[in-house]
Amino acid sequence: MSSDRPELPAPLERINRQVVLRQRPDGMLTNDDVEVVEGEMPTLGDREILIRMVYIQMDAAVRSWLDEGEGYLPAVKIGEAVRSGGMGRVIESNHPDIAVGEWCGGGLPGWNSWAVADGDSPLVNAFPADHDALFQIAVISSPAATAYFGLTDLGEIKEGDSVLISAAAGSTGSVAVQVARNLGATVVGIAGSDDKCRWVESLGAEVCLNRHTDDLAARLKEIRPRGFDIYFDNVGGPILDLALRRLAIGARVVIIGAISMYNEKGRPPGPSNYLNLINKQAKMAGFQGLAYVDRYPEAWDQMWEWAAEGKMEYRTDMKYGLDSCVEQLNSLFTGANTGKALVQLCEDPGPGPY
Amino acid sequence: MSSDRPELPAPLERINRQVVLRQRPDGMLTNDDVEVVEGEMPTLGDREILIRMVYIQMDAAVRSWLDEGEGYLPAVKIGEAVRSGGMGRVIESNHPDIAVGEWCGGGLPGWNSWAVADGDSPLVNAFPADHDALFQIAVISSPAATAYFGLTDLGEIKEGDSVLISAAAGSTGSVAVQVARNLGATVVGIAGSDDKCRWVESLGAEVCLNRHTDDLAARLKEIRPRGFDIYFDNVGGPILDLALRRLAIGARVVIIGAISMYNEKGRPPGPSNYLNLINKQAKMAGFQGLAYVDRYPEAWDQMWEWAAEGKMEYRTDMKYGLDSCVEQLNSLFTGANTGKALVQLCEDPGPGPY
Numbered sequence: 001m002s003s004d005r006p007e008l009p010a011p012l013e014r015i016n017r018q019v020v021l022r023q024r025p026d027g028m029l030t031n032d033d034v035e036v037v038e039g040e041m042p043t044l045g046d047r048e049i050l051i052r053m054v055y056i057q058m059d060a061a062v063r064s065w066l067d068e069g070e071g072y073l074p075a076v077k078i079g080e081a082v083r084s085g086g087m088g089r090v091i092e093s094n095h096p097d098i099a100v101g102e103w104c105g106g107g108l109p110g111w112n113s114w115a116v117a118d119g120d121s122p123l124v125n126a127f128p129a130d131h132d133a134l135f136q137i138a139v140i141s142s143p144a145a146t147a148y149f150g151l152t153d154l155g156e157i158k159e160g161d162s163v164l165i166s167a168a169a170g171s172t173g174s175v176a177v178q179v180a181r182n183l184g185a186t187v188v189g190i191a192g193s194d195d196k197c198r199w200v201e202s203l204g205a206e207v208c209l210n211r212h213t214d215d216l217a218a219r220l221k222e223i224r225p226r227g228f229d230i231y232f233d234n235v236g237g238p239i240l241d242l243a244l245r246r247l248a249i250g251a252r253v254v255i256i257g258a259i260s261m262y263n264e265k266g267r268p269p270g271p272s273n274y275l276n277l278i279n280k281q282a283k284m285a286g287f288q289g290l291a292y293v294d295r296y297p298e299a300w301d302q303m304w305e306w307a308a309e310g311k312m313e314y315r316t317d318m319k320y321g322l323d324s325c326v327e328q329l330n331s332l333f334t335g336a337n338t339g340k341a342l343v344q345l346c347e348d349p350g351p352g353p354y
Numbered sequence: 355m356s357s358d359r360p361e362l363p364a365p366l367e368r369i370n371r372q373v374v375l376r377q378r379p380d381g382m383l384t385n386d387d388v389e390v391v392e393g394e395m396p397t398l399g400d401r402e403i404l405i406r407m408v409y410i411q412m413d414a415a416v417r418s419w420l421d422e423g424e425g426y427l428p429a430v431k432i433g434e435a436v437r438s439g440g441m442g443r444v445i446e447s448n449h450p451d452i453a454v455g456e457w458c459g460g461g462l463p464g465w466n467s468w469a470v471a472d473g474d475s476p477l478v479n480a481f482p483a484d485h486d487a488l489f490q491i492a493v494i495s496s497p498a499a500t501a502y503f504g505l506t507d508l509g510e511i512k513e514g515d516s517v518l519i520s521a522a523a524g525s526t527g528s529v530a531v532q533v534a535r536n537l538g539a540t541v542v543g544i545a546g547s548d549d550k551c552r553w554v555e556s557l558g559a560e561v562c563l564n565r566h567t568d569d570l571a572a573r574l575k576e577i578r579p580r581g582f583d584i585y586f587d588n589v590g591g592p593i594l595d596l597a598l599r600r601l602a603i604g605a606r607v608v609i610i611g612a613i614s615m616y617n618e619k620g621r622p623p624g625p626s627n628y629l630n631l632i633n634k635q636a637k638m639a640g641f642q643g644l645a646y647v648d649r650y651p652e653a654w655d656q657m658w659e660w661a662a663e664g665k666m667e668y669r670t671d672m673k674y675g676l677d678s679c680v681e682q683l684n685s686l687f688t689g690a691n692t693g694k695a696l697v698q699l700c701e702d703p704g705p706g707p708y
Contacts, residue, residue, distance in 0.1 A: 072633050154637070236629070250645075258629055270624030275590070275612055277640030279426050283508075284638045286631030291604075 005320045009113065011052055011349035012091070016041045018081040019111035019325050025066055028263045028333065031326050033066075034082065042116035047095045049126070051104050051115045053088035054348050057137050058329050058341035059171075060234075063262050072290060081110040082325070087137050088115070089349050090126065095119030098126040101352035103133050105141060111325050113345050122293065129351035135307060138314040138340035139175055140300050142289060147176035148299035149292045150232060150254045151183070154285040159184030161229040162248065164220070166239050168208055169196035170332070171340040172256060174314065175303075176232050177203045182311050185230070188223055190216065190239060192335035199338065203313060211239065220246045227251065227280070236261045237268070244273035253277075253284035259333050315339025359674045363467065365406055365703035366445070370395045372435040373465035373679050379420055382617045382687065385680050387420075388436065396470035401449045403480070405458050405469045407442040408702050411491050412683050412695035413525075414588075417616045426644060435464040436679070441491050442469070443703050444480065449473030455706035457481040459490060465679050467699050476647065483705035489661060492668040492694035493529055494654050496643060501530035502653035503646045504586060504608045505537070508639040513538030515583040516602065518574070520593050522562055523550035524686070525694040526610060528668065529657075530586050531557045536665050539584070542577055544570065544593060546689035553692065557667060565593065574600045581605065581634070590615045591622070598627035607631075607638035613687055669693025 009015070018039040025033045044050050062084045068075045076083050087105035090098055098104065098119050107124040109115035117124045127136065151157045163180040167173040168189030180187045181204030189200040189208035197208035209219055216239070220228075227248035233240050236258025244253070261268045277284060292299075306312035317337040319328045324343055331337040363369070372393040379387045398404050416438045422429045430437050441459035444452055452458070452473050461478040463469035471478045481490060505511045517534045521527040522543030534541045535558030543554040543562035551562035563573055570593070574582075581602035587594050590612025598607070615622045631638060646653075660666035671691040673682045678697055685691040 241624070255629070255631055257632070261629075268626065270595070270626045270628045272622060272624045274624045274628065274638070275609070275615075275640070277609055277638065278611070278642055280640065281642040281645045282640055284628070284631065286629070286634065286636055288632055288635040291635045 006323075008321060008344070008346045011054075011089075011346040012354055014041055014114070016112055016114040017322055018113065019322055020081050021066060021076050021078055023078065024068070025063075028330050029063060029066065029326050034326060036322050039081070039112070042114055044092055044094055044116055047119050048116050049090050049095055049098050049104060049119050049124075050092040051088040051109065051117060052091050052349060053086050053109055053113055053115055053345050055088070055133065055137055056084055056086040056111060056325060056343040056345060057141060058325075058332055058343070059085065059142060060257050060259050060262060060332050062329055063333070072288065081112050083108050083110050085109070085141060086115075087133055089352070091349075091352075091354055093119070099129075100354070101129040101350075103127040103129065103131045103136070105136060111322060113322065133348075134316055135314065137342065138171065138316050139303050139307070139312060143172040143175040143340070144303045145289055145292055145296050145299045146172050146256050146287055147179045147232075148302060149295065150256055150287045151176060151179050151230065153292075154254045154287055155230040155232065155252045157183050157185055157230060161185040162224050162226070163187050163230040163232065164190070164224075164228040164243055164246070165205075165232045166190045166243070167234040167259060168200045168205065169338045170234065170259075172234060173232070174200065174203060174339060175312070177205050178306070178312055180230075180232075181205070182306055188220070188228070196338055199315070217242055217245075230254065232256070233258075235259050236271075241271045241273050244271055244276045247276060247280040247282050249280055249282075251280055251282040253282065254287055255284060256287045263333055317341045319343050321345065360677075362675060362698070362700045365408075365443075365700040366708055368395055368468070370466055370468040371676055372467065373676055374435050375420060375430050375432055377432065378422070379417075382684050383417060383420065383680050388680060390676050393435070393466070396468055398446055398448055398470055401473050402470050403444050403449055403452050403458060403473050403478075404446040405442040405463065405471060406445050406703060407440050407463055407467055407469055407699050409442070409487065409491055410438055410440040410465060410679060410697040410699060411495060412679075412686055412697070413439060413496060414611050414613050414616060414686050416683055417687070426642065435466050437462050437464050439463070439495060440469075441487055443706070445703075445706075445708055447473070452480040453483075454708070455483040455704075457483065457485045457487050457490070459495060465676060467676065487702075488670055489668065491696065492525065492670050493657055493661070493666060497526045497529040497694070498657045499643055499646050499650050499653045500526050500610050500641055501533045501586075502656060503649065504610055504641045505530060505533050505584065507646075508608045508641055509584040509586065509606045511537055511539055511584060515539040516578050516580070517541050517584040517586065518544070518578075518582040518597055518600070519559075519586045520544045520597070521588040521613060522554045522559065523692045524588065524613075526588060527586075528554065528557060528693060529666070531559050532660070532666055534584075534586075535559075536660055542574070542582070550692055553669070571596055571599075578602075584608065586610070587612075589613050590625075595625045595627050598625055598630045601630060601634040601636050603634055603636075605634055605636040607636065608641055609638060610641045617687055671695045673697050675699065
């Protein structure tokens with residue numbers, strides 16, 4: 001892999017490169033909508049920490065934050081760095097509980113090479129210098145809580161349930177497949193290529209359908225004539241509409257996003273078959289991570305436990321350098337990536353001292 | 355009123371007139387799709403009862419049963435009487451627990467002037483000869499369970515909740531307004547005329563908006579800036595889409611039907627704003643009466659109790675004769691009716707003996 005990498009900036013070079021928004025995207029984000037600039041180095045205040053960002057994590061929500069609207073966070077302003085999660089090394093610390101050399105994630109550092117974070121914020125998490133940063137970012141960060149609470153709390157999953165998961169080779173989908181399997185459910189996945197499908201099956205799905213080549217309507221009916229107890233949806237659009245026709249009595253539809261729709265212009269139509277919720281005594285619940293902040297550790301502990309037992313695998317899809325952020329974000333929507341899409345900004349500077 | 359009535363057949367005349375389906379409707383049901391015929395008088399078997407139907411009740415589900423599709427009941431066949439609920443007098447009884455002269459409802463007798471019912475069926479309910487048949491049919495039959503369990507079980511209603519109810523002057527909506535008020539919630543209604551709105555307000559809604567003349571988006575935002583904890587939806591279409599933008603955090607959307615959509619051709623688009631369920635940590639649940647059959651008496655007892663306390667009013671919208679069935683069914687969709695739409699087939703023959 002390393003031969004494909006562009007030359008990355010020296011980790012400890014104190015230059016804050018950032019990707020700022022120049023205009024609101026019309027559909028997919030393009031490199032014309034943003035600009036890579038040299039911003040000011042952030043300055044460190046009391047109880048704050050200075051982080052050299054090593055990994056930027058790509059989440060579909062990043063795209064939604066670029067549109068003006070009634071989201072749960074205000075839209076990114078023109079001229080601001082694109083908002084996103086990420087993880088880096090603590091290079092300086094004014095916080096008594098966070099040591100130089102530790103990993104630090106959370107707090108939405110954005111598409112910046114350097115960030116300052118409030119060490120007291122509940123959204124900022126520091127980890128020991130030898131922490132498994134990639135498991136943290138690929139599984140623990142957002143996928144863990146979304147997959148775990150989406151399936152347990154909203155999905156009311158129980159042993160023997162039949163679960164359908166779309167975008168099953170994506171970061172959240174691939175964790176959800178394993179959560180469902182680990183909790184005793186049977187899983188059918190939907191993914192975008194045969195390679196992805198084989199990986200999803202290796203994670204424990206009984207079968208994974210290729211949305212480009214399989215006749216989903218016929219196959220879903222054939223595989224689960226009784227319908228699905230849970231549909232875990234991250235795509236919206238026609239696949240959601242199809243799944244709504246294949247619900248078992250009392251089914252739970254868990255909506256975590258709609259990657260097929262975020263880049264559409266205007267307001268795409270909603271699911272015509274929502275009235276099947278009546279026929280099937282079913283419900284459709286929207287998952288919002290903010291509602292579970294206090295319970296995150298419950299999901300995290302479970303993920304680490306499963307990982308130790310060899311029951312929680314992950315893949316990362318890594319690109320290199322701030323210039324690749326736009327392409328890597330779009331990979332979430334085009335289906336180009338498998339597992340957790342990341343951008344590495346520099347070599348890991350290691351645990352210090354620096 | 356009686357001067358407007360067409361001459362009705364003698365109640366005890368043993369001729370079974372019925373309205374049978376001749377072709378599947380394309381949009382609204384028309385008189386060309388059905389035919390009033392003289393069918394065979396049903397014959398009475400063991401433990402069965404013979405009922406002279408006095409009232410036919412109009413429910414939106416009647417229209418849905420005429421389409422082929424994946425409903426919870428099979429479609430009415432061509433040549434069969436249109437399926438619907440109704441209530442009549444027991445004229446003959448082969449069942450030891452059901453006396454001649456009692457009222458009997460349930461069991462989907464259809465658009466027939468005479469019906470035979472299985473006295474042992476849990477769906478067939480007999481009542482003493484002096485029972486309040488109109489309260490039974492207008493409130494207790496389907497509206498009671500739908501409004502009560504829709505708001506309590508799916509809506510998780512609690513004192514102080516802010517509840518929005520569409521089609522609030524309809525049979526279910528008008529009961530739901532009173533259930534919500536009686537349980538300590540504040541209610542905003544939406545109805546189709548100023549007269550209907552004033553009636554809904556007299557039932558306890560703080561305000562009822564006229565969907566034809568009020569700017570719903572602006573008014574809903576103004577009346578409840580924080581949004582609604584519960585949206586009780588019987589209309590679908592643009593009003594559902596609008597309500598999805600006005601949800602409070604943790605809101606529950608209870609879907610009991612979609613009267614704006616049942617007569618549309620093809621598959622009308624679903625609610626574009628369903629993704630707001632994510633932003634608002636909200637859920638949307640479909641109400642299916644069959645799921646509550648065992649608990650119906652809980653709702654019924656509560657309705658009779660409220661009625662005795664003067665806290666459960668109702669209106670009937672009565673038409674006369676089998677020939678008016680089509681028009682009266684359509685009144686549910688055009689907004690022409692207020693309260694429970696009924697068709698009276700004959701004068702009440704009274705408690706007998708006959």
